[in-house]
Amino acid sequence: MRWWYTLVDGLVPVTVTVVIHGLGLLMLLINWNSVIPEYFETVKPTQVIKAKLVDQASIPKSKTKRSITDVIPNRPSTQELNQQSQQINTKPIETKVSAAKPVMPADTVTPSMKPKTDNSARRFTAEELAQLTKTNIDQSLAADGESSEQDLTASFTALIRQTVVNYWSRPPSARNGMQTVLQLQLIPTGDIVGVTVVQSSGDPAFDRSAVNAVEKAARFPELQKLPPREFEKTFRRFKLLFKPEDLRY
Amino acid sequence: MEDQLSLLDLVLDASITVQAVMAILLLASLTSWFMIVKRGLYFQRAKSAMLEFEDAFWSGSDLSSLYKDGSERAANGELILGMESLFRAGFKEFSRLAQQPEMDADAILEGARRAMRVAMLREEERLEQSLPFLASVGSTSPYIGLFGTVWGIMHAFRGLASSSQATLATVAPGISEALVATAMGLFAAIPAVLAYNRYTARVDVFVNRYDTFTDEFSGLLYRQAYALKQRQQEQG
Numbered sequence: 001m002r003w004w005y006t007l008v009d010g011l012v013p014v015t016v017t018v019v020i021h022g023l024g025l026l027m028l029l030i031n032w033n034s035v036i037p038e039y040f041e042t043v044k045p046t047q048v049i050k051a052k053l054v055d056q057a058s059i060p061k062s063k064t065k066r067s068i069t070d071v072i073p074n075r076p077s078t079q080e081l082n083q084q085s086q087q088i089n090t091k092p093i094e095t096k097v098s099a100a101k102p103v104m105p106a107d108t109v110t111p112s113m114k115p116k117t118d119n120s121a122r123r124f125t126a127e128e129l130a131q132l133t134k135t136n137i138d139q140s141l142a143a144d145g146e147s148s149e150q151d152l153t154a155s156f157t158a159l160i161r162q163t164v165v166n167y168w169s170r171p172p173s174a175r176n177g178m179q180t181v182l183q184l185q186l187i188p189t190g191d192i193v194g195v196t197v198v199q200s201s202g203d204p205a206f207d208r209s210a211v212n213a214v215e216k217a218a219r220f221p222e223l224q225k226l227p228p229r230e231f232e233k234t235f236r237r238f239k240l241l242f243k244p245e246d247l248r249y
Numbered sequence: 250m251e252d253q254l255s256l257l258d259l260v261l262d263a264s265i266t267v268q269a270v271m272a273i274l275l276l277a278s279l280t281s282w283f284m285i286v287k288r289g290l291y292f293q294r295a296k297s298a299m300l301e302f303e304d305a306f307w308s309g310s311d312l313s314s315l316y317k318d319g320s321e322r323a324a325n326g327e328l329i330l331g332m333e334s335l336f337r338a339g340f341k342e343f344s345r346l347a348q349q350p351e352m353d354a355d356a357i358l359e360g361a362r363r364a365m366r367v368a369m370l371r372e373e374e375r376l377e378q379s380l381p382f383l384a385s386v387g388s389t390s391p392y393i394g395l396f397g398t399v400w401g402i403m404h405a406f407r408g409l410a411s412s413s414q415a416t417l418a419t420v421a422p423g424i425s426e427a428l429v430a431t432a433m434g435l436f437a438a439i440p441a442v443l444a445y446n447r448y449t450a451r452v453d454v455f456v457n458r459y460d461t462f463t464d465e466f467s468g469l470l471y472r473q474a475y476a477l478k479q480r481q482q483e484q485g
Contacts, residue, residue: 017282
């Protein structure tokens, strides 16, 4: 009888202690990443986006409509953007990549994509992009009275998608049907503070091109106009799906 | 662009002081949970033993047979605790003093009461075992955790001062890992405080019942002592 009590006295408290601490740790680990709502957004250069790219060709017109003084204060990001993209280009990883692959002229890359649209897209300067996005957002904000928050969110989503697509230059190894899912973390100023590959396509070059596209976009200052609640709901952390569908093979 | 902070990174990247604080708090938490469960088991056992003994005591059976029964169990290696040990101490002293003819009833009773008081103190000590530890974990571990947090934040801000580009991202991980210390302190403290309060209340209940039993038993012994002495006087 006595040995039984000693056993219970020793064993039960130890087990309970370990179980309780284990449970606490488990709950902490489970909740660590899943608190934030997840949001899927697909980036695929399809017909729709090509249509929008055509629309971008009309930028100079809209630019002439607006006075330059009006434009400049609204895009404090352009210089930063350029700087950041330069910084990214000088990153050690980047140089390593270009060292591993002989530097390809742009022409050899483009044949695997839609030649016209992508070339024109890449030629957009950050200035033009900012201008373009500004007009888009201004339109949606102007119609704010009627448009619901969903519309607003949708337009910002479109903006982000468009910006990222414009910066996306796909490697020659890209094939139709490849899928890369990136998780983006944004802060309310519109800066991207984190990019991680959630689901790899299996092709490192393709993954890297997607990450590069996001890193070049660097920030979406227009998100500052979004009401904070909406921002928290959808843009604090969301996923981007990169899936080319317009390639020849 | 950095990856999402993981919990493990938070703990492993912390400075040595903060890590030491975390280790102390983890140890305190583990120990206090061990004690909480152990005490809980002890109280449960003490309560069931007390109820069992009360039943046996008031069932009207002979006191000396009850005593003998207890002696047998003690010889078997069973530990006799709680109310029964009070009874045994009192009864033993009573029967020993009653055998001496020069003792009068009051003196016998006084002796028995004294023996019971000693046993009672011993029981109280047993009941309150490891409660002071719970009390000190409950009261100090939030402070220990706070110390770790303050230390970690101090370091984080020092890092901010030395970096040219001051952004939230340079301090945020430091503060986050520092706050883990406070969380752990609270995690250790809350159960300890709850358990301490509950267990002190239970100790009070036990002590009250032991007190009542002592008085009742003394009354019983008083009657017996007078009856015994009267019989002795009649004989002698």
